[in-house]
Amino acid sequence: MDQKRLFLAIAISVAILLGFQFYGPHKPPISTDTKTTPTGQTERPSTDPAFPGTQPLQVQAPAEQRDVPRLKIIAPKVEGTINLVGARLDDLVLRDYHEEVSTESPLVRLLEPRVDPQPYYVQFGWTGDGVALPGPETVWTAEGGELAPGKKVNLSWDNKAGQVFKIGLTIDDNYMFGIEQSVQNNGSAAIKLYPWSRIRRDYKPLTSGYYILHEGMLGVLNGTLQEQTYDKAKTESEKTKGASLKTETTGGWAGITDKYWLTALIPDQAVPVTASFRHVTENGADRYQVDFMPNNAQDAAPGAVATMTSHLFAGAKVVQLLDRYESEYHIPNFDKAVDFGFFYFLTKPIFYAIDFFYHLTGNFGIAIMLFTVIVKALFFPLASKSYRSMSKMKLLAPKMTEIRERLKDEPQKMQSEIMQLYKAEKVNPASGCLPMLVQIPVFFSLYKVIFVTIEMRHAPFFGWIHDLSAVDPTNIFTLFGLIPWDPTHYSHFLHLGLWPLIMGVTMFFQQKLNPAPPDPVQARIFQFMPIIFTFMLSSFPAGLVIYWSWNNTLTILQQWTIMRRTRLPKPELARP
Secondary structure: HHHHHHHHHHHHHHHHHHHHHHHHHOOOOOOOOOOOOOOOOOOOOOOOOOOOOOOOOOOOOOOOOOOOOOOEEEEOEEEEEEEEEOOOOEEEEEEEEEOOOOOOOOOOEEEEEOOOOEEEEEEEEEEEEOOOOOOOEEEEEEEEEHHHHHEEEEEEEEOOOOEEEEEEEEOOOOOOOEEEEEEOOOOOOOOEEEEEEEEOOOOOOOOOOOOOOOOOEEEEEEOEEEEEEEHHHHHHHHHHHEEEEEEEEEEEEEEOOOOEEEEEEOOOOOOEEEEEEEEOOOOOOEEEEEEEEEEEEEEEEEOOOOEEEEEEEEEEOOOHHHHHHHHHHHOOOOHHOEEEOOOOHHHHHHHHHHHHHHHHHHHHHHHHHHHHHHHHHHOOHHHHHHHHHHHHHHHHHHHHHHHHHHHHOOOHHHHHHHHHHHHHHHOOOOOHHHHHHHHHHHHHHHHHHHHOOOHHHHOOOOOOOOOOOOOOOOOHHOOOOOOOOHHHHHOOHHHHHHHHHHHHHHHHHHHOOOOOOOOOOHHHHHHHHHHHHHHHHHOOOOHHHHHHHHHHHHHHHHHHHHHOOOOOOOOOOOOO
16 A cells, blocks of 8 residues: 555656646747747738628738838837827837846837738728728828827828728726727718727747647637637638637627737627637738627718727736726636636636735745745645654554565465554555645646746846746756856756755655655655656746745655654554
């Protein structure tokens, strides 16, 4: 039974770590924070997918100039410009985030014009019959100066045929834009129009490559989270010869997400709309689109105005900010823009607990350590029972060795006597696995929190740890920087930082407090576990390794105290 207990513990531990390794990238992840893959400097003609209605969106301009009129955006969290040719929001920089840890590195650029290497932009327009509509070459007039919090700006265009189109824009102190699309019908006949909104990404970005992290198209439509990777969107679009996802919904949101950044359209939550995810290939390049269109046309009688309001989120996925927007604008499950995963019910509370401690201490590393203390306290009754059982197991070791040696040729009788010994001494050999089993969801959820939340991005600890979401930058194979070479070019196993080494040492000392397996082979396997785990954890975020090291240290103190207080007489079970 003790063999099964040992192998179960080893199997569970290795399975967890191998699972992380398997579902993680098979090569070093490339951050989506920086933009490095050009798709060409000049645009070719592009035909947009048709929306509901009678007239498809017009063909994009065959080429676009850099020297175009622009409307400036100045806000506390973002800055950029709106291209007045085509009314595209295609230039947006996040003022609080840099591409690298150093504040000297460039700011993260979320949206880019179509003439730049990685076009990523937002558009608003109309489709319909019998009306001259604004298109990609339309030059809009800006009214109201620069766009800033508390200052509304109107883009207007007169089609000289009786209709004046307007796009009203507002922005708050963070990342939420307000959009008001209106048409003043000064003509002699009624008109029917469909106002649309869309996000376009005219390239396929490099992604982190983690199975446990979604990057691509996502949204909550009809109360259901919808996710499509770039590859899936392409495959599904090829199958349908159209949209990779198309659904009618009242309320919801949809957009394109990176690991830390989100661009999302939020239609009027009371208006029935059709949401679509799309992929098209043009001149060998991938184009991805998320769009919304109302199910019913807007009617504008002569002299009337047809108006539709919506919102656009473009910025960092700050959890508390998403929660605030969800409440303020009644956006369903807006916090699911952060990939909290299957253990959402654990992951988000864990995030809030760590975030609470962060605001108390000012250091996320310390916050993780305080959170670990709380977890250890919650599991203390279970751990106490387990350690008392292990204390008994340690006292039983000589007796078990004697039984094995005496009955080595009678395995059934040997097992029977060992079970009798367990029963007589009230020992549960499997109890040592329980603390590990119950903490697996906590460990996985903490991993998600450290990995996916922007609050952990570039969060320093002490000393050489400047980013808890990244691996420990030190490496024993370079003598911690004394040898000028990069061994990871040969294998990622040749990166072994100081914190993983600390974790391995704490695991070794923790192991010494446990009863040694009586079988020499088992004992040898057990001795190698700290080494195996040290190398496995070397590629994990530093915050998680710090958590594990601190957890081991607390376990050693807890286990040593409990076992010292467990005063049990040595068993003197009669020989049958």
